[in-house]
């Protein structure tokens with residue numbers, strides 16, 4: 001991979017703010033550039049009405065998020081409250097082509113850690129969970145390729161994250177193919193299950209990842225991870241979680257899906273998860289869909305985990321992804337999703353997956369990824 005020329009700076013030219021006002025809830029509404037008086041004051045708790053007044057930027061969606069993140073006292077990362085536990089999961093065995101195992105390195109080269117520290121976070125490195133290389137590993141069962149190796153990587157990731165969360169750290173995970181979420185999202189779920197709490201899950205992805213070995217066209221496990229998390233898949237993978245399903249489908253949404261395999265469609269319909277397809281996003285607007293996903297993820301839960309697959313973004317803006325699909329969300333929409341996650345004040349964990357530096361252009365997608373992580377952790381324009 002090629003390090004970008006400005007490895008230290010966040011790639012988001014549009015986001016001038018630094019340092020101040022980093023906590024969730026402290027920022028202006030989407031499109032707030034025009035309305036300086038409209039947002040909440042410093043430290044505003046993100047309650048309904050605290051931000052984005054009428055006239056800010058002229059977007060009809062600005063008023064958004066009623067009820068979302070309304071000061072219920074729930075967590076969400078904030079530099080004043082928590083340190084981050086940063087875990088790299090260097091795996092591409094779940095994908096159909098090589099390269100996403102280098103994603104975590106590319107994000108670091110693009111300035112991830114300095115960016116987080118500039119936001120005021122302290123970062124504890126949990127290190128890298130490495131998978132074996134596919135050239136030296138037989139794929140095994142063709143309908144669930146590399147299952148034993150993936151299971152092991154997920155199990156190690158799970159245990160590292162559980163320990164970090166029990167120490168009060170906020171889990172931030174860099175991937176790696178999307179199979180890793182079977183270890184990471186289950187870790188978040190298990191920590192809360194032990195406290196008698198449920199979690200929500202928001203899966204931002206061009207795909208629904210709801211295949212099983214019975215219906216998969218490829219045998220690639222990264223297309224099965226959401227199915228496993230919601231209770232259907234190989235027994236060994238289901239057992240990564242302390243309970244099945246790891247996450248109740250009633251609290252799960254996918255945002256941005258536009259490529260679903262034929263038999264996977266039936267699985268999605270039968271599952272009870274909510275899928276905001278790209279056409280629904282086009283029709284109704286992204287902000288409305290994200291609000292509904294957050295509402296679903298937070299009703300009766302301790303908060304929610306976000307699994308952000310960079311392939312949700314249009315390949316024009318994010319060429320360096322494992323499985324590019326035309327027709328994705330744009331650069332600003334990707335930031336809007338992350339900004340809204342931060343403002344909800346209920347984020348329990350965040351991961352960025354499927355970055356493929358081999359297909360990237362001058363580490364551009366990694367730089368975008370760093371900006372998205374910063375937005376999800378509270379960086380705002382003003």
Ligand SMILES: [Mn+2]
Pocket residue numbers: 178205207209222309354
């Ligand atoms: Mn995915």
